Amino acid sequence: SSELTQDPAVSVALGQTVRITCQGDSLRNYYASWYQQKPGQAPVLVIYAKNDRPSGIPDRFSGSSSGNTASLTITGAQAEDEADYYCSSRDSSDNRGIFGGGTKLTVL
Amino acid sequence: EVQLVESGGGLVQPGGSLRLSCEVSGFIFSNYWMHWVRQAPGKGLLWVSRINSDGSSTTYADSVKGRFTISRDNAKNTLYLQMNSLRAEDTAVYYCARDLGTSSWYFDYWGQGTLVTVSS
Numbered sequence: 001s002s003e004l005t006q007d008p009a010v011s012v013a014l015g016q017t018v019r020i021t022c023q024g025d026s027l028r029n030y031y032a033s034w035y036q037q038k039p040g041q042a043p044v045l046v047i048y049a050k051n052d053r054p055s056g057i058p059d060r061f062s063g064s065s066s067g068n069t070a071s072l073t074i075t076g077a078q079a080e081d082e083a084d085y086y087c088s089s090r091d092s093s094d095n096r097g098i099f100g101g102g103t104k105l106t107v108l
Numbered sequence: 109e110v111q112l113v114e115s116g117g118g119l120v121q122p123g124g125s126l127r128l129s130c131e132v133s134g135f136i137f138s139n140y141w142m143h144w145v146r147q148a149p150g151k152g153l154l155w156v157s158r159i160n161s162d163g164s165s166t167t168y169a170d171s172v173k174g175r176f177t178i179s180r181d182n183a184k185n186t187l188y189l190q191m192n193s194l195r196a197e198d199t200a201v202y203y204c205a206r207d208l209g210t211s212s213w214y215f216d217y218w219g220q221g222t223l224v225t226v227s228s
Contacts, residue, residue: 002170028212033214033215034211035153035215037153041154041204041217042218042219042220042221043145043203043215045208045215048208048212048214049212049214072122084152086152086153088155088213088214088215089213090213094167096155096156096158096167096168096169097145097155097158097213098151099153099155099209101146101152101198
């Protein structure tokens with residue numbers, strides 16, 4: 001089965017732009033989705049498909065993809081964006097789901 | 109308002125069984141695929157299982173295949189996860205999640221989670 005790889009931790013200055021990446025073979029065939037999780041809370045979908053945002057997600061969140069890499073970009077990071085971020089995809093070889101290991105975002 | 113509410117978690121001994129439920133409201137349950145995702149304490153998310161809209165097709169992560177069974181009752185708007193032969197490594201918060209469409213593999217709504225602890 002496939003794997004998705006994320007950097008364990010990333011930091012960004014308040015108001016600056018940060019990119020969180022996710023690498024994996026399945027991303028050559030399927031778009032990633034991205035989830036924000038704050039301590040003690042359930043994950044929240046922030047980006048899916050090519051670059052779609054669910055209702056209520058600020059437009060400072062955007063997604064992109066190239067080859068085997070998907071990216072989540074936060075343009076003008078806010079203090080409330082500090083959280084763990086997970087990418088996810090369908091496994092390209094079988095009908096299963098996979099998650100990346102997560103990236104802890106710190107807003108300085 | 110879409111809501112997913114899990115229940116059934118608790119403390120169970122290794123080798124024991126537990127059935128989780130996820131009662132949903134606010135949408136036409138029978139139109140959506142559903143998934144279970146778990147998160148061990150302090151760890152990341154792990155996809156566990158999925159079921160299609162009418163319950164005729166299911167898939168599982170290798171780590172639970174043969175021990176867990178996902179099912180649904182569309183008349184009761186409820187998703188289930190029967191967990192047998194539980195191991196310490198199954199200890200986690202278990203979330204049910206709705207698939208945004210039919211086999212999109214995007215999880216647009218999540219329950220609050222139910223904690224399963226496997227320990228003697």
